[in-house]
Amino acid sequence: MSIFHSNRPKITLEKLKKSGFERFLSVISILIFIGSCIFLVVMWDTLPDQVPAHFGITGEVNRFGSKWELVVLLIVGVALYLLMHVLEKYPHLHNYPIEITESNAEAAYRISRSLIGFVKNVILILFAMATINSMIIALEWGEGIGLVLLPLIFLGTGLPVIRALVKLMKVNS
Incomplete structure (x- = not known):
């Protein structure tokens, strides 16, 4: 069976509305990214x-x-953001470590959609930070954030995935 012809339940996006925090994070990440472009x-x-x-x-x-x-870096950041933005809208196509049924679909989709949304915003912020970091060093304004960037990448993308997996396992039990 093709990924696009999944027999998983489909749930309207209205039922999977974003939380206030998710909307806030989206606005902040876009503003930070636009700021780095400016x-x-x-x-x-x-x-x-x-x-x-x-x-x-x-x-x-x-x-x-x-x-x-640096321009390429920002273009890649936008491309990843847009790709994940589209993917976020089709949670029935996401890969899950649990079987999706009528009874757990809404909760699982909400967790997955939230994960994709969070990671897409973190990625946008990280690409903006990487651009600014390179500029600060190139302009000799300082040493940049150096050691901090790699842990931020792992924490910003890894912890949300682990959290989502734990939540999905609870939905399955």
Whole structure:
């Protein structure tokens, strides 16, 4: 059976409304991302031709690249956000560690939709932070956030997944 012809129950998005926190996080993540785009545009002529493009596990710069790579970074962030935004609207197509039935579908879909929504917003913020971090280092305004970025990536994307899995297991029991 094809993923697009799932026999799982379909539930309208109205039943899976976002919480106030989810709407707040969406607005904040978009504002932070737009702010990073504006910052890049404003500082573009001031940026050197070569900016930090890759960081090691300890936060040290281990590759420099064209400042255009910062634009690519933002484009990738938007692309991931949009892809996850679309995916968020079709929870019956998501992959679940439990069997989805009529009785647990609404709860499972709500958990999965919430997870995708949270992660898409965190990813948008992380791409904005990575762009700003590279700019701060390139402009010699400081050392950037170095060691903090990698744990933020793991915490911002890993913990929500673990939390959602635990909640799904409770729904299944």
